[in-house]
Amino acid sequence: MALFQLAADSDTAADNATLREEKRRLRKVCHALMERVESGVSPNSAPYAAFERSVLLAEQVRERTDALHRTLDELSQVNARLLTANAEAEAANLSKTKFLAAVSHDLLQPLNAARLFASALETHALPDASQALVGHIGRSLKDVEGLLGTLVDISRLDAGVLHADKAPFAVSTLLDALAEEYHQVAAVRGLTLHYVPSSTLVESDLALLARVVRNFLSNAVRYTEHGHLLLGCRRRANGLEIMVGDTGPGIPEPQREAIFLEFRRANQAQSSHSRGLGLGLAIVDRISTMLDHPVMLTSQLGCGSIFSILVPYAPPNAGDSSATSPRAVLSHGELDPLQGCVVWVIDDDPAITEGMQALLGSWGCRVRAAATVSALEAASDGERPAVLLVDYHLGEHRESGIDLASRLRRRYPGLATVVITANHEAALKRAAREAGMHCLLKPLKPLRLKMLLGTLLQS
Template structure:
């Protein structure tokens, strides 16, 4: 190669020229060695410069494609973050407005329940029954939607506390016994005196979905609600004599909008979200689920709850022996900023024999009391937690009225599932009910308060 030929040094070259020519020769030797390396590492059969240029071109293409890929990934991350932010905003909004969504539904349920306490013509009774069932459907669907939104938004925090499991299951057994009978089924309930530690409202949602599905898919036979002792806990189970669940579908039914079978009659308005909610709530509570089923013979759904221990309570005086209706003559104050709910609650409680005084706020109730008989008192206060912007909340109202009426029993009613609210209510010895209020649960709460069991 011409690159390798040494140049002749002229005789008349100066020392500086001789030095530069020698350095030039050295650099030529280095360049020659580098070219040999390029040639040996190049593409087989290609010229060394062509191989070198090919390698440089490939490197440039890799760099350009890497930059394009990074740009695309950045755009995808930005789009994903924007979509997640929009979805979170939607779910947080729906979770936040649940109180406003539940207010009119709560009032309607109270009015229909009050009507059911009256003697009506047969045609009117049927109409009230249809209205009540329609409102129950709306409540179930809206409650499911709100629950999913709260779970997606991450605003559902459990309020774990010890309580007798009968406090939960007694109410559910009475409620679903009537629903089962309406479909020609028998609900068998095995009562337990065990104490568990869980979030009562969230656990109720789990067991309620078990019972709803058992009644929905069982054509004939019976439903069993009961408990079994397990190491370190109690297993609450619901079993049925329905069609059973094929093994291939046992995981899918816990996913959103997955439903078993082809049942689509007028009474079946579910969204296929019940067991998806169960699965998420069980995860939040860290309560293991169990499913056992034999196709053609039935299914069993169970949730295992840790054992709890109730704090020691001082001995109380024996409860008075009330005659007649357990709630007859009970004096109840109702405070809710919605006049419709006040009116509906008054109608329902009056039908149970209670003496009711309602108000839309603390100031209105105190003014009403000051204008009435000075010795007028109440046995129970039913107070909404959210009483409007700029007004004290239900806990503050309960504390103020408790000063006026020492020993006043309190039940806080709220559409907010925030664990902090239920926790504060429990710490102060108050009962707590979620909207829309189920009349049966309210009645059992009042009966417990009158009996002195709290």
């Protein structure tokens, strides 16, 4: 037993010695490791420098990130201010455009009256010198009408208030009147106009299409110094091509696209005949796009140009919803239907009623003009009217010209009616057409009115 105890004590002592040795060795290793770590993080060592650079870079990144955020915030504020300023500018421009489009009635009223008086004066027997002065006044008023009409048209297009009102009609309804008008315009310039008539039925907006063809004719007259003009049609598989040709100088190839841009004009215009804003073909381009009628141009330098627009045919069995084509000239021996016919004119502008009385009276009509139906009937002595000419805008709190005419037509069945307005809205033209009335736009073209009256009185 004592022997076993001695052996056990001997083993315990050995284990304690081993543990002490292991402990000493571990302490030595830890000490060595601590010395190595401490020596490795000295300011001059590579790991410490890397750590210091990392801290410095992190700080720089943070500072630059903060600066970038501040810059982005400033840019966002500037962008917001720019967006606000741009919106205000667009709103101001749209407001201006809508204003000009809206006040076109007031702008055109005095011009319309002046044209009526000048046209009436041209029919009077005057000394040659006075007749020449009247001619100059008429041409100047036409120039003003053209410029103002162009500005109003471009404003309506910019404001988006001009819309198409497509309906079937005989193309002669449009071209006969334009041919008669430009026969006279061309003659003043010493040019001749060859017109090839057509009675083909097409579908388009009559007023807008007239604006396009009239621009073609005006440019042809403006840029042609001698020779002749051509107005006619050519049947195509997908529509009727309405063409205006001239014997002018032609248009160089590089200019053929540019002339359809705003404020661009061909270089060959002569100063004495080149009044204009360079907007005519820009308007043509916009209207043709609205109507979906392609416009084409062919030209040869020194030989002339042909502008044309392709208008779709009316659907099969579509009746002509407009008036029969106005006849420009009465047949030999045929009585003038305007002589002695009774025409009622209703307009709230005294200058317009006076001008219409002077113009229609010079054509031989018996005119009754007033602002109200009651005043007309009081002055008519029971005489039945043959034609009614009524302004669409009859002042605030009054019925429209279409409503008034409808009321009068119930009282006088079959009364031919022409609504006259400076409003180009498609809805108005459509309402007049659906009511069986004709619509003419201000400034009123006297020749167009005369031809329409002749047609209405002969139908």
